[in-house]
Amino acid sequence: MSLMALKVSNLVGGYSQVPVLKNISFDIKDGELVGLIGLNGAGKSTTINHIIGLLNPFSGSISINGVSSKDDINQYKQQIAYIPEAPILYEELTLKEHIEMTMMAYGLNPEKTWDRANELLKRFRLDNKLAWFPSNFSKGMKQKVMIVCAFITNAKLFIIDEPFLGLDPLAVNDLLDLIDRQKQNGSSILMSTHVLDTAEKFCDRFVLIHNGQIRTEGDFKSLKAQYGNDDSSLNDIYLSLAKEDSKS
Known part of the structure; x- marks a missing residue:
């Protein structure tokens, strides 16, 4: 039986008294890449x-590996790595x-982790920029x-x-390769994206959210x-569902 890395159960939540999310439930198994897709304002963010852990649920629960x-909250957050849109x-x-x-925040062994960091820095062509400040970086480099x-x-x-x-095409390719390697190591990935042709090829499953509901x-x-x-793309399915929902 596959273990659930992430379990979202009957989640009701939002930013004010009026809930944005209305009783949503989904899970992600160990070693699974799930695409979270939906129109702007659907409730993905x-x-x-x-x-x-930036918002507290009004009701329902979220757990990672049972925590x-x-x-x-500390043990819960320690299990998450987050790459924001901006x-x-x-x-x-x-x-x-x-x-x-980052090493300090996650309690990582510096010696071992620097080996990994140097490999990644080289891969993303940042290895000669360790002394740079964010103001020197382009959006893609950030x-x-x-x-x-x-x-x-x-x-x-x-x-x-x-x-x-x-991200440039080479960096996109490198990121997808990293995601695949991380999956093989047993990590789980939730990816929110509008780039549906790429999601179609790489995600194991999809959760389509609309008006705060699955x-x-x-x-x-x-x-x-x-x-x-048989000929439908994920984009075709997404558009037909979005049109259907906009009529209702």
Whole structure:
């Protein structure tokens, strides 16, 4: 039986008294890449903000490997690596200091982790930029710094929000390769994206959220059987469901 890395159960939540998320439930198994898809305003970011512990549920629960955010928030957050849509870097810290800070936050062994960090820095062509400050970096380079910092951790759950924006094709390829390697190591990944042709090829399953509710979920084959035909792409299915929902 596959273990559930992430379990979201009957989650009701949002930013004010009016819930954005209305009783949503889904899970991610160990070593699984799940695509979270939906129109802008559907509730994807709100879902992510609840999972990473920025928002507290009104009701329902979220657990990672059986640890709930209500039980032990530190142990809960220690299991997550998060790559946000807009890179968040500290202007006064160099690239090297960002990596050191990540190691401290996750309690990582510096010697072992620097081997991993150096491999990633080389891969993303940042190895000669350790003394640079964020103001020296382009948007794509900042995104690569976030990727490096996330993938030096031993996180059980990776949450990646719109990862392909601002990345060049080579970096996209490198990121997908890293995700695949991390999956093989047993980590689970929740990826929110609008780049559906890439998601179709790489995600094991999809959770489609609409108006704060789970509209449908399943692998590409089952979604095609339910909502499309043999020639349908994920994009076709997504558009037909979005049009259907906009009429209702």
